Amino acid sequence: MRKGYASGMVRVPGEFRDLAGNMRSPLTFARFRFEPESARLWSGKREIKLTPKAARVLAVLIGRAGEPVSKDELFGEVWRGTVVSDDALVTCIQELRKALGDDAKKPKYIETRHRRGYRFVAPVDGASAAPAPEPARIASIAVLPFTDMSPGRDQDYLCDGLAEELIDALTHIDGLRVAARSSSFQYRGAGLDVKQAGRDLGVDSLLEGSVRKAGDKLRITVQLIDTRSGYHKWSERFDRELGDLFATQDEIAETVAGMLRGTALSRRE
Secondary structure (H helix, E strand, O other): OOOOOOOOEEEOOOOOOOOOOOOOOOEEEOOEEEEOOOOEEEEOOEEEOOOHHHHHHHHHHHHOOOOEEEHHHHHHHHOOOOEEEHHHHHHHHHHHHHHHOOOOOOOOOEEEEOOOEEEEOOOOEOHHHOOOOOOOOEOEEEEOOOEEOOOOOOOHHHHHHHHHHHHHHHOOOOOOEEOOHHHHOOOOOOOOOHHHHHHHHOOOEEEEEEEEEEOOEEEEEEEEEEOOOOOEEEEEEEEEEOOOHHHHHHHHHHHHHHHHHOOEOOOOO
């Protein structure tokens, strides 16, 4: 559930970059032709009618052909400044798959990226007319104390240990500045203003998460947040058996560090 709204509802920010607005020339893929300016889809000489929102979703996906596009980016571009449910996006994707004759299980055009978003997988001719926006680079980050969401609220040891392992792993990424534990751990508890925390700590990103223990199972969620917009860049969930906690901490820390290496300053100009 997204904070501040009923389950399944999301307030879409207005500051997202226009992901498809630079496209002007028709784009072709397989037997289809899409006209971004008129939002019309053709199969040969036959026009395939699309609702305006579905056409906009298609424009964004084609404009980023070959790249994953997060749900937050799609919501921000297509439903900017409004309150919508997740079902609105799902309905558009279903409409597009029906129009393209696509199969969600064996996609030729629109691939679902589990818990992340979608990717347009077909080769697109003319896509060079719409250069893809460069992903925001991460120069600095703070790891916040993880939240214990277990019924017994008895996992503080694991929560703090995991955050410390993440801090240690991230300090080994070339060019990434990591806030000290003594600074970031003061932001413990509910009601955090991520934008203010980012300004106070002098970082452009926050890493936070939660731990849930049920019987002999653990569910650990890690989220990366842009402190300038206040919105998620990505989120990852880890379901593990309760066993060697140190090994679990090491595994998650290395996985998250590997994800961040692609967006940190190690990708220097």
